[in-house]
Amino acid sequence: MPAEQPFLPFALPELGDEELAEIASALKSGWVTTGPKTKRFEAAFAAFLGDAQLHCLAVNSATAGLHLALEALGIGPGDEVITTTHTFTATAEVVRYLGADVVLVDVDPVTLCIDPRLVEAAITPRTKAIMPVHYAGLAADMPALLALAQAYNLKVVEDAAHALPTTSAGQLIGTLGSDVTVFSFYANKTMTTGEGGMVVTRDSALAGRMKVMRLHGINRDAFDRFQSKTPAWYYEVVAPGFKYNLTDIAAAIGLVQLTKLPRFLERRQYLAARYHEALASLPLILPAGPPAGDVHAWHLYVIRLASSAKVTRDELVRALSDRGIGTSVHYVPLHRQPYWRDRYELTSAMFPHSDAAYQSMVSIPLFTAMTDADQDRVIAALREVLG
Numbered sequence: 001m002p003a004e005q006p007f008l009p010f011a012l013p014e015l016g017d018e019e020l021a022e023i024a025s026a027l028k029s030g031w032v033t034t035g036p037k038t039k040r041f042e043a044a045f046a047a048f049l050g051d052a053q054l055h056c057l058a059v060n061s062a063t064a065g066l067h068l069a070l071e072a073l074g075i076g077p078g079d080e081v082i083t084t085t086h087t088f089t090a091t092a093e094v095v096r097y098l099g100a101d102v103v104l105v106d107v108d109p110v111t112l113c114i115d116p117r118l119v120e121a122a123i124t125p126r127t128k129a130i131m132p133v134h135y136a137g138l139a140a141d142m143p144a145l146l147a148l149a150q151a152y153n154l155k156v157v158e159d160a161a162h163a164l165p166t167t168s169a170g171q172l173i174g175t176l177g178s179d180v181t182v183f184s185f186y187a188n189k190t191m192t193t194g195e196g197g198m199v200v201t202r203d204s205a206l207a208g209r210m211k212v213m214r215l216h217g218i219n220r221d222a223f224d225r226f227q228s229k230t231p232a233w234y235y236e237v238v239a240p241g242f243k244y245n246l247t248d249i250a251a252a253i254g255l256v257q258l259t260k261l262p263r264f265l266e267r268r269q270y271l272a273a274r275y276h277e278a279l280a281s282l283p284l285i286l287p288a289g290p291p292a293g294d295v296h297a298w299h300l301y302v303i304r305l306a307s308s309a310k311v312t313r314d315e316l317v318r319a320l321s322d323r324g325i326g327t328s329v330h331y332v333p334l335h336r337q338p339y340w341r342d343r344y345e346l347t348s349a350m351f352p353h354s355d356a357a358y359q360s361m362v363s364i365p366l367f368t369a370m371t372d373a374d375q376d377r378v379i380a381a382l383r384e385v386l387g
């Protein structure tokens with residue numbers, strides 16, 4: 001084993017002097033909550049997606065954005081929302097915030113994205129919406145899911161926390177025409193604002209509702225009031241809203257990160273291709289690439305042990321950790337989490353693909369700031385343990 005090397009985490013944001021300068025400008029301006037930088041960030045995000053009809057609303061997390069989306073769609077008690085068991089709990093918890101029920105289905109064994117055939121089989125008269133997750137940065141089967149939504153009159157809210165930027169049949173996620181798409185700027189995502197998210201929709205009525213509910217159900221935000229000619233103190237509360245607005249300090253980081261996103265994507269694609277080539281001969285199932293011509297955001301690089309591997313997942317995690325290499329597991333599926341398992345009486349046998357993937361999977365380091373030498377360490381360690 002090589003002598004002491006610094007610990008290599010599985011993910012790390014890439015932040016620099018440009019972000020610091022933009023944060024400093026927010027602080028010096030005296031306007032630190034939602035204001036001009038947030039407005040610029042929303043406009044820049046819409047420009048990035050390249051669709052002039054999109055409403056982009058910055059929020060303080062993707063979880064908040066998903067909650068706003070379902071609330072605006074009128075999801076409530078008695079309703080069912082179908083999503084994948086192979087996701088982070090945030091996707092499903094927002095359904096419960098509104099008193100509706102979550103119906104979990106299994107994934108496609110290759111892509112680990114929600115299987116549209118299982119979605120169709122799970123539809124009942126109570127079903128109101130489908131929430132696909134673009135797992136690891138690979139688009140779920142959106143043509144099939146959007147067709148189902150149309151056939152059964154269901155809403156679609158895309159959890160695009162991993163999918164910036166991702167395409168489906170050549171179109172960027174966020175522009176496909178689902179009801180709402182929500183991106184995350186959490187620290188380990190493909191770009192970050194520390195904490196934050198972006199809600200995207202083409203529907204003006206939904207955008208209007210989410211904008212009001214983002215800030216206490218008030219029909220004017222603080223910056224509108226600050227700038228306005230009419231009395232600044234006057235506002236109207238039209239609903240019991242939430243406190244989900246993004247700060248200008250966070251938006252400052254986002255403005256700069258967004259300009260770096262094309263370079264970040266290129267780096268992630270390069271690292272993923274390099275892993276693919278270097279790991280091809282090991283007893284591993286490597287992550288599915290995108291369909292020809294499509295973009296995979298490569299938020300995560302998830303390897304799975306083949307049945308011929310001599311070690312278990314937990315042994316592999318330990319062996320990498322012993323070599324100073326950080327890993328993670330995405331995810332402990334929801335059907336194994338006590339709350340979801342107990343509430344809906346779920347068993348592993350109901351989700352064979354997600355469960356088998358979970359038991360054999362490891363997310364290995366993939367982040368823009370890692371060097372080729374860092375990646376060589378991961379490759380060498382995997383060859384040593386699995387070769």
Ligand SMILES: *Cc1c(COP(=O)(O)O)cnc(C)c1O
Nearest residue numbers: 061062063088090161184185186
């Ligand atoms: C990160 C993540 C979220 C939540 O994002 P936040 O911005 O932290 O709220 C939701 N869904 C998935 C799949 C995620 O990975």
